[in-house]
Amino acid sequence: MKIIFVCTGNTCRSPLAEAIAKDIKPHYDIQSRGISAYNGSPISAQSLEIIFENNLPVPSTAKQFEARDLDADLILTMTESHKMMLQMQYNHDNIYTLKQYVKGEQGDVSDPFGQPQYVYQETYQELRTLIVELLQSS
Numbered sequence: 001m002k003i004i005f006v007c008t009g010n011t012c013r014s015p016l017a018e019a020i021a022k023d024i025k026p027h028y029d030i031q032s033r034g035i036s037a038y039n040g041s042p043i044s045a046q047s048l049e050i051i052f053e054n055n056l057p058v059p060s061t062a063k064q065f066e067a068r069d070l071d072a073d074l075i076l077t078m079t080e081s082h083k084m085m086l087q088m089q090y091n092h093d094n095i096y097t098l099k100q101y102v103k104g105e106q107g108d109v110s111d112p113f114g115q116p117q118y119v120y121q122e123t124y125q126e127l128r129t130l131i132v133e134l135l136q137s138s
Contacts, residue, residue: 010034
């Protein structure tokens with residue numbers, strides 16, 4: 001099973017999602033990408049702090065979403081706008097927001113970029129809850 005998590009810059013939310021999912025399902029091919037990522041940008045210090053605190057696998061540096069990423073079994077975005085951008089650009093069916101796929105409801109995972117550490121922690125908790133539910137049945 002190959003899953004790609006997508007956010008804006010691939011430095012905060014999607015790397016956290018990748019780390020959580022890899023910790024739960026280490027045998028899956030779990031990756032993350034950004035809609036507007038600068039290839040090679042580091043993960044945010046705040047996200048890394050959470051990854052280290054929770055002994056999660058450390059994702060690689062940021063990567064831009066590309067057409068070759070469409071080979072994933074599942075592409076899960078953090079926001080409705082990420083989903084719409086990818087669907088418009090690639091006309092691909094297997095793209096969902098994380099909340100839509102897991103909960104069957106609309107809603108975005110808020111971007112903690114530039115916020116205090118407690119906001120990153122809240123984002124981590126929200127992602128963890130969603131990803132545990134996502135992967136418990138697979």
